[in-house]
Structure formats: structure tokens, C-alpha cells
Amino acid sequence: MKKPLLICVVGPTAIGKTSLAIAIAKAFTTEIISADSRQFFAEMTIGTAVPTAEELAAVPHHFIQNKSIFEPYSVGEFEREAIQKLEELFQQHEVVVIAGGSGLYVDAVVNGLDSFPDIASEIRTQLNAEYEIHGIEPLQKELEQVDPSYFDKVDIHNAHRLIRALEVYRSSGKPYSSFLKKNNTQRNFEVLYIGLTAERATIYKRINKRVDEMIANGLVQEAEDLYPNKALNALQTVGYQELFQFFEGRLKLEQAIEEIKKNTRRFAKRQLTWLRKNEMIHWFDYQETENEIISFIKEKKSYK
Numbered sequence: 001m002k003k004p005l006l007i008c009v010v011g012p013t014a015i016g017k018t019s020l021a022i023a024i025a026k027a028f029t030t031e032i033i034s035a036d037s038r039q040f041f042a043e044m045t046i047g048t049a050v051p052t053a054e055e056l057a058a059v060p061h062h063f064i065q066n067k068s069i070f071e072p073y074s075v076g077e078f079e080r081e082a083i084q085k086l087e088e089l090f091q092q093h094e095v096v097v098i099a100g101g102s103g104l105y106v107d108a109v110v111n112g113l114d115s116f117p118d119i120a121s122e123i124r125t126q127l128n129a130e131y132e133i134h135g136i137e138p139l140q141k142e143l144e145q146v147d148p149s150y151f152d153k154v155d156i157h158n159a160h161r162l163i164r165a166l167e168v169y170r171s172s173g174k175p176y177s178s179f180l181k182k183n184n185t186q187r188n189f190e191v192l193y194i195g196l197t198a199e200r201a202t203i204y205k206r207i208n209k210r211v212d213e214m215i216a217n218g219l220v221q222e223a224e225d226l227y228p229n230k231a232l233n234a235l236q237t238v239g240y241q242e243l244f245q246f247f248e249g250r251l252k253l254e255q256a257i258e259e260i261k262k263n264t265r266r267f268a269k270r271q272l273t274w275l276r277k278n279e280m281i282h283w284f285d286y287q288e289t290e291n292e293i294i295s296f297i298k299e300k301k302s303y304k
Contacts, residue, residue, distance in 0.1 A: 004090040004189045005301060008106055009099035010275055011196035012268035014206040016286050018051050020196060021099035024292040024297065025059040028095040035100030035109065035133035038237055040078075041069045043226060046219045047239035049210065069226070069234040079108040084189075090189065095301070103153045103274055104180065112185030117172040127163045127170075142166060151287055153274040157263060158236040192291060192300055195281040197272070202286070204265050211261045214239070220246075220253070221231045238263045 009021045025032050034040075038048040042065040050065060056059050062085055067073050082098075086109070089096045098106060131139060139162040144151045146169050165176035198206075223243035226235055239260050246256040267275050273282060282300075284293055 005095045006191050007097045008193045012203055012271045013101050014210045015196045017099050021097050022058050025097045027294045030095050031060040031089055031092040033098040035098050035102055035105040037102040037105055039064055040067045041234050043069045045220045046214050046217050069232050075104055075108050076113055078105055082109045108231045110191050114179040116168055116179050119167045119171050123167050123170050126166055131159055137157040147177050150177040152270045155237055157238050157241050160236055193281040195283045196286045197283055198286045203268055207264050208261050
């Protein structure tokens with residue numbers, strides 16, 4: 001029996017994944033699962049580049065602003081919920097699209113996650129104390145040294161995720177990424193990866209433009225409204241952390257905006273570094289027409 005097909009649209013931030021995913025979903029009369037871990041949260045709209053109302057209305061989307069920042073939400077929980085949703089969707093569609101810049105979340109759906117070791121409470125306490133005393137930079141440096149693979153794809157401005165990775169490493173002596181390489185999970189669907197890319201200078205220019213648009217659309221006010229909850233895990237991310245520093249008088253607004261651009265560019269660089277290790281991705285220039293990419297998918301689908 002022919003298996004259904006999951007089309008994974010991947011690429012660096014601001015490259016055009018949303019519009020391509022919608023075009024593909026329209027072409028196959030299907031639906032989209034978002035695998036962008038920042039877009040799960042209802043309170044975060046501008047700073048996470050949530051699809052517009054028009055885009056959301058164009059085809060059905062799932063896992064967009066479906067959680068609250070006050071609800072802890074892990075990649076394991078997303079995997080379970082996304083697989084359950086896919087089982088439902090594949091009852092109605094031969095093809096489903098998953099799209100987003102969080103490679104770990106796409107990986108979880110495609111390959112599954114291994115179980116993690118138990119963590120001694122004193123290790124977690126020690127890491128939290130180190131963060132409180134020394135800040136995030138030592139955590140970033142340690143993770144880059146002990147687990148460069150995960151460092152390439154994690155949001156290194158999210159202290160919660162850095163601490164989670166380091167507590168696994170310190171408890172087990174094995175890098176966090178080694179628990180994410182489970183390739184023997186049996187899925188009831190085939191997978192086709194479509195990647196969008198561009199010259200680095202073009203990607204950086206698109207990122208800078210997107211940040212300027214976010215500021216024009218009210219990101220400062222959105223961040224100010226969220227500032228009282230700045231300690232929550234969901235808010236330990238680019239676009240909010242820099243503005244929190246502005247509110248605290250540690251940066252001028254212009255500096256905060258430049259930091260958002262710089263940190264987003266760094267994130268895109270890490271996204272590409274990690275994605276290029278995936279030999280299953282079929283790469284297209286971001287200027288390739290949607291029709292060409294859809295034709296490629298139909299050709300691939302015909303002999304699957």
C-alpha cells in the first residue's frame with residue numbers, strides 16, 4: 001500500500017518558507033503543520049513572524065498560536081501532538097506539508113526522539129546558579145565546545161534550552177544531540193524535503209528588512225506588554241531579549257534593534273550549517289518559481 005507523503009519545507013529564517021508552504025498546500029489541496037517553535041505561543045505575534053490573517057485563511061494551519069507562554073511545551077510534546085494530527089490529516093489527504101525554521105521540531109516528527117537520561121537535581125540547580133551569577137555566555141561557550149552539533153541548531157539565546165542540553169551532557173557524559181539521532185522510528189509516511197536558500201548577503205538583507213518591518217508593526221509595544229513575564233522560557237528568544245535590555249536601560253533602542261538583526265543573522269547561519277548536513281534536502285534558490293518547485297514535487301511523488 002502506498003504511504004502518504006509529508007513534504008518538509010525548510011530553510012533559514014526570512015527566506016520565504018511560509019509562502020512556499022501555502023503554495024504547495026494549495027496545489028495538493030491539503031493542510032500545513034507549523035514546526036516553528038516560536039509561533040506556538042498566542043501572546044507572541046509580531047516578533048515571531050506569525051503568518052498573516054490572509055495567509056492563515058489561504059489553507060488550514062495547525063500549531064500556530066495554539067499554546068500560551070504560561071504553558072511549558074517541549075519538543076517531545078510537540079512530536080506526540082504532531083504525529084497524532086498527521087494521522088488524522090492522512091485520513092483525508094495523500095500529502096501534508098510541514099514547515100518551519102525549528103529543525104529540531106521537524107526532525108522530531110520525521111525521525112522521533114530518543115529517551116533522555118534522568119537528571120540529578122543538583123546538576124540542574126548548579127547550572128541555574130551559574131546562569132544567575134555569570135549570565136548566558138559561559139553556557140553558550142560550554143555547549144559549543146561539548147556539543148557543536150546541537151549548538152548549530154538551538155536558539156543560543158534561550159537559557160532554558162542551553163541548561164537543558166548541558167544538564168543532559170553533565171549527567172550522561174554524552175552530548176544532548178546524541179539523543180536526537182534516532183533513525184529507526186517507523187513512520188507511516190514518506191518524507192520529501194524541500195529547502196530554500198540564497199546567497200548569505202541576500203539572506204542577511206532579508207532578515208534586516210524583516211526586523212525593520214517588525215519594529216514598524218509594533219514589536220516594541222508587544223515586547224513591553226510581555227516584559228513582566230520575561231523569565232518565561234518562551235520569551236528567552238531573539239527579538240524579545242534585546243528589547244528587554246532596552247527597557248532595563250542596558251541598551252538604547254537603536255542598539256537593541258541592531259542586536260536583534262545581528263542575533264537573527266547568527267541564528268540563520270546556524271540554521272544553514274545544520275540543514276546542509278541533511279543530504280535528503282532538495283535545495284532551491286529562493287527566487288525559483290513556486291510552480292517549478294511544485295512540478296518537481298509532483299514528479300518525485302509520481303514514482304514514490
